[in-house]
Amino acid sequence: MTPAARLQAAITLLEAIGEAAPKPADRVASAWFKQRRYIGSKDRRAVSELVWGCLRAQARLGWWLERLYVPDGARARVLAFALLEQGTSAEELLRLLDGGDRYGPPSSDAAEADWIARLAGQPLEHAEQPPSVALEVPEWLLPRFEAALGPQAEAELRAMRAPAEVDLRVNRLKATREAARNALAEEGISTWPGQWSPLALRADGRRPVAATRAFRDGFVEVQDEGSQLVALLTGARPGMRVCDFCAGAGGKTLALAGEMDNRGQLVACDVLEKRLERSALRLRRSGVHNATRRPLSSERDPWVKRHKGSFDRVLVDAPCSGSGTWRRNPEARWRFDETGLDELLALQASILESAARLVRPGGRLTYATCSLLREENEEQVERFIATREDFRLLPLAELWDDSMEGAPPCEGPMLRLTPAQHGTDGFFVAVLERAAPNVSEPDEAESREEEKP
Numbered sequence: 001m002t003p004a005a006r007l008q009a010a011i012t013l014l015e016a017i018g019e020a021a022p023k024p025a026d027r028v029a030s031a032w033f034k035q036r037r038y039i040g041s042k043d044r045r046a047v048s049e050l051v052w053g054c055l056r057a058q059a060r061l062g063w064w065l066e067r068l069y070v071p072d073g074a075r076a077r078v079l080a081f082a083l084l085e086q087g088t089s090a091e092e093l094l095r096l097l098d099g100g101d102r103y104g105p106p107s108s109d110a111a112e113a114d115w116i117a118r119l120a121g122q123p124l125e126h127a128e129q130p131p132s133v134a135l136e137v138p139e140w141l142l143p144r145f146e147a148a149l150g151p152q153a154e155a156e157l158r159a160m161r162a163p164a165e166v167d168l169r170v171n172r173l174k175a176t177r178e179a180a181r182n183a184l185a186e187e188g189i190s191t192w193p194g195q196w197s198p199l200a201l202r203a204d205g206r207r208p209v210a211a212t213r214a215f216r217d218g219f220v221e222v223q224d225e226g227s228q229l230v231a232l233l234t235g236a237r238p239g240m241r242v243c244d245f246c247a248g249a250g251g252k253t254l255a256l257a258g259e260m261d262n263r264g265q266l267v268a269c270d271v272l273e274k275r276l277e278r279s280a281l282r283l284r285r286s287g288v289h290n291a292t293r294r295p296l297s298s299e300r301d302p303w304v305k306r307h308k309g310s311f312d313r314v315l316v317d318a319p320c321s322g323s324g325t326w327r328r329n330p331e332a333r334w335r336f337d338e339t340g341l342d343e344l345l346a347l348q349a350s351i352l353e354s355a356a357r358l359v360r361p362g363g364r365l366t367y368a369t370c371s372l373l374r375e376e377n378e379e380q381v382e383r384f385i386a387t388r389e390d391f392r393l394l395p396l397a398e399l400w401d402d403s404m405e406g407a408p409p410c411e412g413p414m415l416r417l418t419p420a421q422h423g424t425d426g427f428f429v430a431v432l433e434r435a436a437p438n439v440s441e442p443d444e445a446e447s448r449e450e451e452k453p
């Protein structure tokens with residue numbers, strides 16, 4: 001592809017992402033590239049870099065376009081990004097636009113040539129941008145980040161603007177970390193051990209791991225190191241009965257299965273059956289034999305009542321704002337509002353309350369999110385404990401020693417991981433233990449009501 005054709009491809013893809021909202025950008029992009037198999041890997045990387053650059057700089061680009069009275073759109077954004085962040089000069093850009101390349105963008109008019117000349121040489125981040133623009137965070141959310149992260153908020157939000165590393169989790173059922181690392185190296189993929197998880201490998205990210213034999217043979221899965229820690233801290237062990245209550249496409253189910261060494265029972269639940277189905281192939285590839293999938297009508301599905309008190313471990317990887325994963329899904333930050341957050345908070349509380357019923361006395365309930373907001377994390381757990389005398393928070397340091405080497409990365413009973421501090425996506429984990437019998441569940445009466453026809 002010529003540089004001009006790459007520009008045009010980026011404009012078209014950015015437009016497609018905008019039109020397909022709220023569909024996640026990575027899904028739109030992968031379908032878009034699939035329909036254009038003639039685009040080679042180098043060009044694909046260059047186009048993606050432009051598009052993801054624009055998504056990461058959404059607010060700052062918008063600020064610049066508004067300042068120069070430029071009508072907003074995919075073309076303006078891609079061109080502005082090339083000028084502001086990629087160091088393309090105005091002359092170079094105009095040469096590309098006006099060079100008559102049949103696969104390039106249509107040539108520029110006088111108004112466009114004028115703003116291109118004025119924008120060239122400016123920095124993407126400007127001292128006059130308000131903090132929410134410079135830090136790429138919706139204005140209403142900034143105070144919540146500050147409340148959660150204190151003086152670290154700015155550093156974390158800056159870290160969240162950058163792309164994430166490619167993390168892999170070694171599948172214990174098929175390989176050791178060393179064996180997986182060697183297998184990947186033989187296929188030209190360099191990796192190095194992660195900092196926290198004993199199963200983590202960090203890849204250089206320039207070659208697609210999913211195309212390797214090591215991946216197809218189930219030696220590794222792509223999974224952020226923070227997500228690996230959530231699964232490890234759940235403390236699933238061979239022979240246990242384990243429920244992954246919000247299993248989605250099975251990212252953590254796979255990790256739990258590895259910890260169980262294929263022994264015991266693992267049940268993956270979710271309200272989205274299609275998402276749950278996507279885990280089937282991954283479970284097969286990973287050689288997991290002890291997992292079943294259980295679609296739920298809601299968190300209060302009668303299945304929960306029927307299986308109350310029967311699981312040693314229950315993981316609630318709750319639906320959340322995803323505010324810890326903006327490095328991977330930069331567009332997600334603009335796609336939810338205060339009402340959406342309030343709805344999520346109510347859902348999280350309800351899921352936690354219902355999933356808690358599944359835990360046997362002496363068993364554990366793990367609550368996790370990929371959010372950094374206190375409302376979704378510490379406050380949910382504190383509210384739950386305040387109403388449930390039969391659950392107590394387990395100290396993280398103890399749980400950490402059971403599964404990890406080295407000191408835990410934070411103090412206190414709950415774990416919060418952040419991109420700037422830990423090099424992972426933002427995650428939150430709290431593990432609660434259910435007391436021995438004779439403390440009755442407060443919602444027993446209510447759940448009996450539910451079962452009436």
Ligand SMILES: C[S@@+](CC[C@H](N)C(=O)[O-])C[C@H]1O[C@@H](n2cnc3c(N)ncnc32)[C@H](O)[C@@H]1O
Nearest residue numbers: 246247248250251252270271272299317318319
């Ligand atoms: C953070 S995602 C789970 C990601 C998954 N555990 C993984 O590691 O790949 C949260 C999941 O909760 C599911 N969910 C939403 N509402 C639910 C409910 N009421 N009961 C159970 N699961 C629910 C969503 O469909 C979504 O798949």
